[in-house]
Amino acid sequence: MSNGTTSQEFWLFGYGSLIWKPPPHFDRRIPGFVTGYVRRFWQASQDHRGTPEAPGRVVTLIERSYWEQLKDHHDSAPERVWGVAYRIIPGRVAEVKDYLDIREINGYTIHYTPFHPATGVDLAILPTQTPIKTLVYIGTPENDQFVGPEDPHQVVDVIFRSHGPSGPNPDYLFGLEEALNELSPESGDGHVTDLSNRLREMMAARRVPTPDPSPSLPQEHHFRRAASVDEQEETEKAS
Template sequence: MSLEASSEQFWLFGYGSLIWKPPPHFDRRIPGFVTGYVRRFWQASQDHRGTPEAPGRVVTLIERSYWEQLTDHHDSAPERVWGVAYRIIPEHVAEVKDYLDIREINGYTIHYTPFHPAPGVDPATLPSQVPIRTLVYIGTPENDQFVGPENPQQLVDVIFRSHGPSGPNPDYLFGLEKALDDLSPESGDEHVTDLSNRLREMISAQQQEHLGPVTDSPQQHHFRRAGSVDGQEETEKAS
């Protein structure tokens, strides 16, 4: 089904930066989760949180059945990948599609997945059919920016050093950690938490060596509704 054909009820699932940096022209934002996937910092970012010469790292979704065949230093993952679903205002679906094609261009492709609203969400905000069919951007293992499993400390070192047009790579990791903590008591992600803790240790060690100040928290972001396209960000990269 094309985005245009489903424009009356176009829902987008975000599991990475889209959680705290929403798309333009949405009128509903619902926390919840998808199943059958694992979230990992296994996607290189040459266009937002790094450069072609020194790519950063951002999250992608891995099909759980594929992930279970791999050797991952983080050998457990929650059954639910938490994030948010956005309903896009019908008359702006085409515009948002163009925006997302730019934002998610670096190795991400379009997929669809059922989204389950969090318990306690006001039923009046939900469509008549639940779970919700949502569009999601995923960097699959076949794309050339997929890096696969990495040693966590080496991965954090890459994030620590990386910076791109959208800002420092550490801001992305800390932003995701905070955004997940704010969604639900159940929305934590051990992979994200472990990387964040390792990164805080690196930042603390750098500060103790007097190598210059480094922020360990993302800037505050404010959600907006029905706005204009005013920026680009790394993929979600549904996410």
């Protein structure tokens, strides 16, 4: 046993669209957080929330030690990056893990990180030991889709204009803000909130209706081997 998992368990951590769009074949969904990272809209999206000609912006995780060396307009970040951990049904682990391992993910690579369940989570759904070892997809600074620090107004302008096969980029930003706010009284992210507020102001100034946030309850999706746009986004490809 390691970090609360066994060879029969496979946990996946979602910090972007996975929060409200679950992966296939999960039987447990636990809110909580990881440490040692900062969440930022520093990853370009060419195939889901944008196009190769006009990439959108989506979130990735930055190692805090690296982020602290950069000049970021948002010069503070919470110690905890909140999100959701999903346990894949034991009988489907090999199928799902093989699917995740072999699938090409544009700019994102596989990492493992300890996940801390939120206070008050039903003990019956927790593994014997915590934190839980979770797989997470991260767009590291080495990948060619990583854009790094940008002026928030520039980021918001890109998000405002971007639209891809998975839908408008603003829907993603507002959906993430809503999903984070519902996880815990302390799960909000100032970076996400500031960008959301700036985007609302921009849309109001340009008389563009603000879209409704994504549904509060997780949306289940059927597992598909086919390279569908929607299924790829579920596993954080476009976050």
